[in-house]
Amino acid sequence: MKVFKTSQSLAEFLSNETRPLGMVPTMGALHLGHLSLIERALQENQSVLISIFVNPTQFNDKKDLINYPNSIDEDLLQIEKISEKILVYLPKADDVYGNIVEAKSFDLAGLDQMMEGEKRSGHFQGVATVVAHFLKTFSPDRAYFGEKDFQQLLIIDHINRSLKLKTKIIGCPVVREKDGLAMSSRNSLLTADQRKQASKLFEGLQIAKSNAKKVPYRSLKIMVNAFFEKHNKITLDYFIIADPNTLKEIDLEQPVHQGRAFIAAYLGKIRLIDNLDMS
Structure with missing residues (x-):
């Protein structure tokens, strides 16, 4: 070296x-x-x-x-x-x-x-x-x-x-921990309790993907926001599904047949991001 x-x-x-x-x-x-x-x-x-x-x-x-x-x-x-x-x-x-x-x-x-x-x-x-x-x-x-x-x-x-x-x-491709948390240098800054909560980012993305084709995107956003409101130790910053080429947010009134979901959340002062292909 x-x-x-x-x-x-x-x-x-x-x-x-x-x-x-x-x-x-x-x-x-x-x-x-x-x-x-x-x-x-x-x-x-x-x-x-x-x-x-x-x-x-x-x-x-x-x-x-x-x-x-x-x-x-x-x-x-x-x-x-x-x-x-x-x-x-x-x-x-x-x-x-x-x-x-x-x-x-x-x-x-x-x-x-x-x-x-x-x-x-x-x-x-x-x-x-x-x-x-x-x-x-x-x-x-x-x-x-x-x-x-x-x-x-x-x-x-x-x-x-x-x-x-x-x-x-x-x-x-994103490399993940066993519980789904995307590997990030910032993960090392998390406390033990915050680390347990951090897997909720990926859970939120999975909820979105499992329901993407069933309901309009507007309803999907409500669903993901409700999930994070149940877990008050993690604060959702944004959840967006966008075109993977232009990053423009998709139509709120249509089910999600393709696109990429993006999420950011705070655990205390530590901010983490993740994303997942919805197709």
């Missing part, structure tokens, strides 16, 4: 590295979901690059940035156990942004106007800034992202195409 602290040293090394190159951008605090992305990248590429960078411009709440899980030493041990051939990019903010740490402004085709984009102002401009920088600088042949952050995945794919980059963006 080789660790690089600067983009210049990494780019120079990559100029002689065997292609194809697969990249897995992360913010660290690695879990089995991340590891599944790394494993797939290893299967499909000759070389694999993992970035660990907690991107400050995608946090609209400074407290959230400060409290974000940090386990660099453990992350590196996990990566090394998978393969000693993996390359790791571990930059500081100034290596990514230079002297001024701020997000650029991208045309995100309206994909940032709902759900996480509405709730977290500027979040996706920050994501787009750092991912575009990585793809331009290192030119991976493939880049791997989890479908748990489905809105992010669509936005990254849009940016990749709009900038006419050559990287293939690959979305990978």
Whole structure:
């Protein structure tokens, strides 16, 4: 395993590295979901690059940035156990942004106007800034992202195409705990009681899917909201079923024959998200 602290040293090394190159951008605090992305990248590429960078411009709440899980030493041990051939990019903010740490402004085709984009102002401009920088600088042949952050995945794919980059963006299925909770770095911040309650997000999605074709979407929303009202230790932020390509909310008066359900909820101050294909 080789660790690089600067983009210049990494780019120079990559100029002689065997292609194809697969990249897995992360913010660290690695879990089995991340590891599944790394494993797939290893299967499909000759070389694999993992970035660990907690991107400050995608946090609209400074407290959230400060409290974000940090386990660099453990992350590196996990990566090394998978393969000693993996390359790791571990930059500081100034290596990514230079002297001024701020997000650029991208045309995100309206994909940032709902759900996480509405709730977290500027979040996706920050994501787009750092991912575009990585793809331009290192030119991976493939880049791997989890479908748990489905809105992010669509936005990254849009940016990749709009900038006419050559990287293939690959979305990978959500990896879940035994009780259905989507794996997330934020899960490590939950108390024992909150962790028990957290599986309710997936339960809510399952209720939606099992009833999707039986009742109009409007009734389905009422049903899911009622489910969360019974469980007052978890606070529903939003539940939306949208077109998986445009993220536009579907017709309230029609049963759900296709689409993707998106959910966000709070457990104390910890906010979790999830999604599920309704077809």
